[in-house]
Amino acid sequence: MVIVLKTGILNPAINALLSRVRHTNTLVIADRGFPYWPQIETIDISLLDDVPRVLDVFKAIQSNFVIGKIVMAEEFRRVNSVDTVRSCEQCFGNIPAIFEPHLHLKQLVPLAVGLIRTGDTTQYANMILESA
Numbered sequence: 001m002v003i004v005l006k007t008g009i010l011n012p013a014i015n016a017l018l019s020r021v022r023h024t025n026t027l028v029i030a031d032r033g034f035p036y037w038p039q040i041e042t043i044d045i046s047l048l049d050d051v052p053r054v055l056d057v058f059k060a061i062q063s064n065f066v067i068g069k070i071v072m073a074e075e076f077r078r079v080n081s082v083d084t085v086r087s088c089e090q091c092f093g094n095i096p097a098i099f100e101p102h103l104h105l106k107q108l109v110p111l112a113v114g115l116i117r118t119g120d121t122t123q124y125a126n127m128i129l130e131s132a
Helices: 012-020 054-061 074-079 082-092 102-111
Strands: 026-030 041-044 067-073 098-100 114-119 127-131
Touching: 012 054, 012 098, 012 114, 026 054, 026 098, 054 127, 067 074, 067 102, 074 082, 074 127, 098 102, 102 127
Parallel strands: 026 114, 041 114, 067 098
Antiparallel strands: 026 127, 067 127
């Protein structure tokens, strides 16, 4: 008998990555221009400009990933429109978001279990999710 996933995340690599994240571990969701880190697993799901977006992945993994905290670059708020920032922050709901300098965010990346690269072109849309 073959079992086929019908709902939720269908990508087997992302499912495997999420299953390895434990309490207080981190996962990075990155835009298309984010640097490559050879020391952590990277799953590249970029297809076209803005397909998928960081927020698409964020929304998709929420049902399988208990997020305790989000870290984003403070530059995200400065360089993007008020509407872009507002729509992003609305997706977070009650999850605390911390905005740090982009260089500090990049220092946290090697500590992550893995990174999912998207096709997002939104400046500084990268986020580090810490599991609860």
